[in-house]
Amino acid sequence: MKTILEAINKPQDLKKLSHEQIKLLAEEIRHFLICSVSKTGGHLAPNLGVVELTLAIHKVFNSPIDKIVWDVGHQSYVHKVLTGRRDGFATLRQFGGISGFPKISESVHDFFGTGHSSTSISAALGMALARDIADDKEHILAVIGDGSLTGGQAYEALNHAGHTGTNMIVILNDNEMSIAKNVGAMSEYLSKIRTEPKYTKIKQDIEFLLRRIPAIGESVAKTVERVKDSLRYLLVPGVLFEELGFNYIGPIDGHNFELLSEVLEKAKKMQGPILIHVLTCKGKGYKPAECNPDKFHGVGPYCIESGEVIKNGNTPTYTAIFGETLLHLAKQDKRIVAITAAMPEGTGLKKFAAEFPKRFFDVGIAEQNAVTMAAGMATKGMRPVVALYSTFAQRAYDQILHDICLQKLPVLFALDRAGIVGEDGPTHHGLFDYSYLRHIPNLTIMAPKDENELRHMVFTALNTNGPVAIRYPRGSGLGVPIDQSLQQLTIGVADEVKNGTNVAFLAVGSMVETCIEAREILASEGILASVINARFIKPLDEQMIRKVCKNFVIIITVEENVLAGGFGSSVLEYIHDQNIGGVNVLRLGFPDQFIEQGARKQILAKYGLHAAGIASTAKSYVQKIKV
Amino acid sequence: MKTILEAINKPQDLKKLSHEQIKLLAEEIRHFLICSVSKTGGHLAPNLGVVELTLAIHKVFNSPIDKIVWDVGHQSYVHKVLTGRRDGFATLRQFGGISGFPKISESVHDFFGTGHSSTSISAALGMALARDIADDKEHILAVIGDGSLTGGQAYEALNHAGHTGTNMIVILNDNEMSIAKNVGAMSEYLSKIRTEPKYTKIKQDIEFLLRRIPAIGESVAKTVERVKDSLRYLLVPGVLFEELGFNYIGPIDGHNFELLSEVLEKAKKMQGPILIHVLTCKGKGYKPAECNPDKFHGVGPYCIESGEVIKNGNTPTYTAIFGETLLHLAKQDKRIVAITAAMPEGTGLKKFAAEFPKRFFDVGIAEQNAVTMAAGMATKGMRPVVALYSTFAQRAYDQILHDICLQKLPVLFALDRAGIVGEDGPTHHGLFDYSYLRHIPNLTIMAPKDENELRHMVFTALNTNGPVAIRYPRGSGLGVPIDQSLQQLTIGVADEVKNGTNVAFLAVGSMVETCIEAREILASEGILASVINARFIKPLDEQMIRKVCKNFVIIITVEENVLAGGFGSSVLEYIHDQNIGGVNVLRLGFPDQFIEQGARKQILAKYGLHAAGIASTAKSYVQKIKV
């Protein structure tokens, strides 16, 4: 039998369905997602939570004329299913496949690309204001989670939208979760609206009482009038949003399609900025995800029946090694505090949080606050460690520069997911950090060649009296033996890990091991390569570079970062500043373009940054220079 | 007669003064500031507004044990006067003198350095949490303006502080102004609290009515109880802050020292996060500043009697030329919209705002929202121009990368105050933009050699179908003739402005003219230099570089930016990527350190980036290479 879903190829196909059919469709979509994501991996739980909401939006509004901006965008799967991309799910998040995020180039229904949090209201506001100038009439919607609402940009946009009074609809998808449990006063406020009937009933209560006040004297009558007048804008749940200039509607059951449709129809006819507070359940309809929404937020392939994630070996991840090392050090040094921006699990800090709850801080998706708060702590003698993904640290570039480095405060930035992250693609690769950090004065930047070195670097950083960033890759370490005792590395000193005579690899981070493998290939072709583990992007090991320049005619820098302004660029700067001549420097890394999604290995291979690619490029270069 | 002020060398000296004496002291401080700043220039109006507030803070609290964080920090003059730095005001903001902002290295009373907006609550929160861990007891205060409250980071910190419940005091210094008139829904909310008695009186009103309700039946009695219960947290002015977990106190007259002292004493004894809403008048006590708080926000030397600012010549500024050019183009192209982050005057957009109010957007101090909002507008076919100071654009690095450049949206970033800004010092110099922008794919980056070229660049950028940044210096242009017709520059094509044979200057932006002057000096010593105006930092004019490398053995790149990852670094990258040998490249620019305050000329000279310095360095280099 043909399913309802099979007949849905565009949002318009929903229009003719009855509510009963849509309820069935919702179940089919859930089934489809649970099966599909079990094979590809992906953001399951957020999408299960917005099935009815997405159906209601597409039933009531008219995409792509009406425009929907999905904050962060990992909850756009249902939207993708309904906008002609159902078949694409077999390749979801894979090399050449459909993106796990909205993407302008993928569909006219993806009117704005997202990936980083808290941008949707700004983008929708811009569209709404542009529409007003053009005298167009379409509806503009932003769908934002309660987690994304912790990001300051969301507030900047609410504040500005409320001021302009333009017609736009913000749908607050409140599931009480960020990736983990949501935090912050706003989150508590939303939960108060959810749970405290007294809070939501006060308006009716006062109206009830006003009717019972005997009209004795003018002063009472006047006061009654005044109170009635004020009630309009004071006594509503969502007063906080009302005060920011929004019409608040809610809270609404986000799994009740009829109700959602009614409310959206009503909102469609209202004027000014509207905020609809929708309550959803992350992981709705799939028990393992409902019970572990955190685990099923973004998940690899899993067994549908058991909900068990399919494991890929037992080598500990860089993340885990970082977390354990920090925990170990924190036991000896009370000054160590850990800060995460809504990623206690993703950054490896869950055990730290459990062991030292008073020294652990989840600030929500608020990287700017995380960094400046760390600065404040450092002025009081603490040793704050801010653990962020490389791509999200971009949000705090100014704070790193202005609040930490200008003041030389001893804060450690643990930048996880640096380099190619894989399936999350261009919005999530950590390919810029060498370039956006290297020019900041007073900052030390390290990258470990393996998970064991990461431990020594964390130790070294926490013994350094100034700001330090350590960046390391996503996923498993190399499986190397772990030293029991932690070593203090000398700042700015590299390590020659393999010697050679024809060519020197100056490699950094993940690329050290890859260069060692490339060296094997080259050796079999008679080219003997030295491999130097740079360890420090800043300060550079200048002595080592001078030595290498003396001993080699050919130097190849290798980094998992964009080439522009990166590590190799820094090496070039030094060589020229020193007027060192007669040396040929080839820089390997990523070209000046955004890099697509795909398995990490696949992407590295495509850009020639796997061992075979590096060996082959090195060989050609050696031959060219020798000519 | 000795003044009271002369006897104040530390905050403790205030403790023994009577209220009457403090009122006199307030007048003396105003007089001192008005005289002192009339000679040095500085942020007059914000400081005149916080005289009583600062006195009350230092009377009630005990700095430096208790810690005060001044948001932005340009309102910290009174604090500086009271903390032993009165004599320093003769050198305020000058080379080697005291800073116009709090600075850790300047005084133990400056516990946290500021300069960029909206960081104070984060920093204070970090201190408070560190204090809690250490079981210390001191008080932590943040003083933040209503303008700074438009920045998302302030909200991130409020949201987190309210969640933690830690003891801290946020003083909201509400003068209804940012630099210009404040904007945003929050600002309207504050003004409602200020002005609408009905709003603030509703709590009393309802209490008054509740007493008049006859106790008829259980349901009425119960409802009365319920309402009484809810009133506690619902019906207060400042409910918005209460909902974020703060105790709100206010609004308070910020020029009433007794009242301020009382309230601060009360707050000192309270638990949890407290927000005190203080109403002040920007420029208070000096008529010209009260009437023109915008003009006297940051001001050059002026005549005390007339309030006339002392003029320095009539050459139009880059800012003015940019503003006029944009206005001119906007008359012909309806798609052009202009966005500023609280700086309509500073970015030259005031006339644009007056002429095209519907196409002009002041988003408040909210650079993140400004940029993503521009992205939203661009998706709808507009041509948004985001005018920011270079240093403040750092706040939106992620949005520029992720929302604009990844999506290749045609947004123009007009980055004013690039390079050395002078007296505002390290927090305000725009010395990083080449480095933090150059590695972003899809972005075109230009810098004009003079104000006339700026016009052509604005025109060219708005005819370019993708993101563009133009960066230009603070202050007057060169006074060159202005072409009437606007020219379309070819993207990525440089311009040889002076020819030569011994050495080639590859100069960019402001440094083109300086290199032309250096060329004169060199010529008199028999060294003939070519000067090339790079125009484009990205894409580089590769053909030109190849030509220069063919014709010269010595190339000197010159930029008003840090050297790390900057323009010269990009030239090196290209030369090596092309395997061009036999050429010596010297890069001139700023070293890897934060650069101090001082007059622009003075700073450029100190770092050898004036004509004489460049000539002298070039001469030595030529001699060295020739050896």
Ligand SMILES: [Mg+2]
């Ligand atoms: Mg959520």
Ligand SMILES: [Mg+2]
């Ligand atoms: Mg203000």
